[in-house]
Amino acid sequence: MQELDSKELRKLRKEIDSVQGRFFHLLSITVVVMLVLAAGMVLRLFPRMLWNLESLQTERLYIPQLLCGLLALVALLSWYVLEQRKNLRRTQQQLIKELIGRETAERLAAVDPLTEAYNRRYITRAIASEAARADRHNTKFAFLMIDVDGFKQVNDSLGHLVGDRILREVADLLQRTLRTSDIISRYGGDEFLVLLTDADDQMASGAIKRLQRAVEEWNSKQPIKGYAMSISCGSAVYQSGEDLTAVLAAADQAMYGNKCVAVANC
Template structure:
C-alpha cells in the first residue's frame, strides 16, 4: 500500500515537457512516477502504488504492443490515457480506442485536457469505492446478498456495454436494455447537443416511436422542453434518430408522474438528458439511487466520447466546398436508409439535382463564381429541407437528397418548391447577379424493392429526362411534373 496521502500516477515514456505539465497540473492531489520507454512496472509495483491513472506516450505504447500479454496485462485494470505525438493515422486512433484506453489525446497536450482527465479519474475512483462499499454491505448483510449481486452485475454489464460502441444510438439502446433489468423501464428517450454553442441549441433527439405516431411528438416535446429547462436555451434545430422500443408496440406515451429526466454531464457541463418512462410511479431505494447516479455518469462519459468521435467523422464526411455530405458518405447513408425503411416497410424517395448550364456560368463569370453558386445552392438546400432529409454533393454540380418516409407525389411537390425557390433566388458574385436553375430527377422506392444502385440509376435516368425535356423541371424516369407558378406572378 502507498504511504502518501496523494494519489499516484504512472507515466510511461513521457516527453519532458508533457511530464512537467502533468506533474504541475496534478500536483495538489497526485504524485507522478515517470518511467522510461521499455520499463514496465510489475504487478507487485501495481499493488504497492495503486496508480489512479497511467499516462502512456505513443512511443511507449508501440513498445508495449510487441511485448507478451503476460508482461503487460496487469496494466489494463487501471485507466490509461494515450498521448498521441507527431504523426498518427485514423487506424491507430481506432486501435487505441479498441484497446481500452480511457482517453486518447491529440497534440498539443494542454492544462485543460489534463484537468478533464484527472476529474474523470476521480469520478472513476469514487465509483470504484462505491462498488467496494456495496460489496462490504453484501458480506455484512447476507439476507441482501441476491439483490446486491444483481446490482453489482448491473454496474459491470452497464459499464461494459456503454463503452463497446461509439454510436450514440447504440449506447442509448444498450442503456435502455440494461436499465430495464434494474428498474421497471418501459421506454427511454434522449437528447444531446454540443455544450456552450451560442444562444440556441442544435440537438439530436433519440426516440423509440415512429414519426407518424402521436407518441413521437409527445416524446419530442418532452425532450425539447427538458433541454430548455436544463440550459435556459431554445433548441432551434434538431435531427431525430430512432431507437428500437422495449415494448412490443413501440408507441408508449410519456405519462405524467412516470417520467424521470436525468441530465447528462461531463466536466461540469450539461450536454444532454435522458428521459426514463417507467411502468409505475418510480420510488427508488437509496442503493438504487446511487447506482443510477453512477450509471448516468458513465453513460454521460460514453455519450460525450461518442459525440466527439461523431464530430470528427463528420468533418471527414463533408464536402470541403459546400459543407454538405460527400459522395462516399452518401453511398453509405443510402444503404442504411434503404435497409431501415425496408425493415419498417416505409417509403423513401431520392432526388438528383443538377445545375443547368453550369459550364456556361464558369466560362462567363469565372470558376470562383461557380464555387459561390455551389456554396449558396448547398446552403439553400440545407435551410429549405427538413431536418430528417439528407443532402450531399454527388459530384461536380450535382447534388442528391434522400427523403425518408416520403412518397413520390410528396417528393415531387418538395422538389418543385426547391426548383422554384432556386430559380427565384438571386445568386451574386462580385456585385453581379447570376441566374441559376436546376433540373431534378426523382426516384421513389415505394415498394422497398430497389437496391441503392438501382435507385441511383432510376434518379439519374429521371434527371436525364428533365434535361432532355428542356431543363429547369422535375421529372421521374417516365414523366415530368407540372411546374408551380412563380411567387412573383
C-alpha cells in the same frame, strides 16, 4: 444537417452521462451520511428530543472528544468526496475531449468541405441503412437528383470562385427548403443527391416544386450579378425489395431528361 450518431459517439455520450450520474450518486450518499451523523450526535446528547428518555449521563470530559471525533469524520468524508469529485470531473473532461475529437473526425470524413453538405461516402451508407429500414417496415423513401444547369460555362465565364459560391448557394437553398430529416449530399461535381425519408412520388414532386420556387426567389434577389440560377431535378421512389442501383439510375435519368427539356439541345 442531421447530427452524426455513430455507435462510438453514442457510447461516449452514454459514458459521459454515466459519470454525471455517479457524481450525483456520490453527492446523495454524502448528504445522507452527514444527516445520519448529525442526527446521531443530537440524539446522543439530547435523547429526550425524540424518545423522551432521561438524559444520559455523559461526562463533560468526553463531549469535546465526541465533537472532535465527529469533526474528524466529517473532514475525512469531505476530503474523500472532493477527491472523488476531482476524479469524476477529470474523467468527464477526458471523455468530452474524446467525444469532440471523434465528432470532428467523423464530420470531416462525412461532410463536403466546400458546401458543408454530406459527401458521397456518407450518403451511400445512409442509403443502405434507409433501404434496410424500408425493407423491415415495408415503407418507401425517395431520391432527388439535382444538377446545376450550365455550370461548366459559369466556371469558364465567371471563374471558379464564383462557381464555388454557386455550389454553396445551392447547398444552402436545399438545406432551407427541404425537411430536416432529409439527407442532402454533394454527389459529385455540380450534382447533389437528396434522400427523402418516408416519401412517395407525390412528396418528391412537391419537394421539386418547392425547390424551383426557391430558385426563382433566389434569382429575383440577384445575389450574383450576371448569373441566373437554374437546376434540373429528377426523382425516383424506392419500395421494399427493389434494386437500389436501378432506383438511383431512374432518378438520374429523370434529372437528365428534365435538363434536356430545360436547355432544349438534346
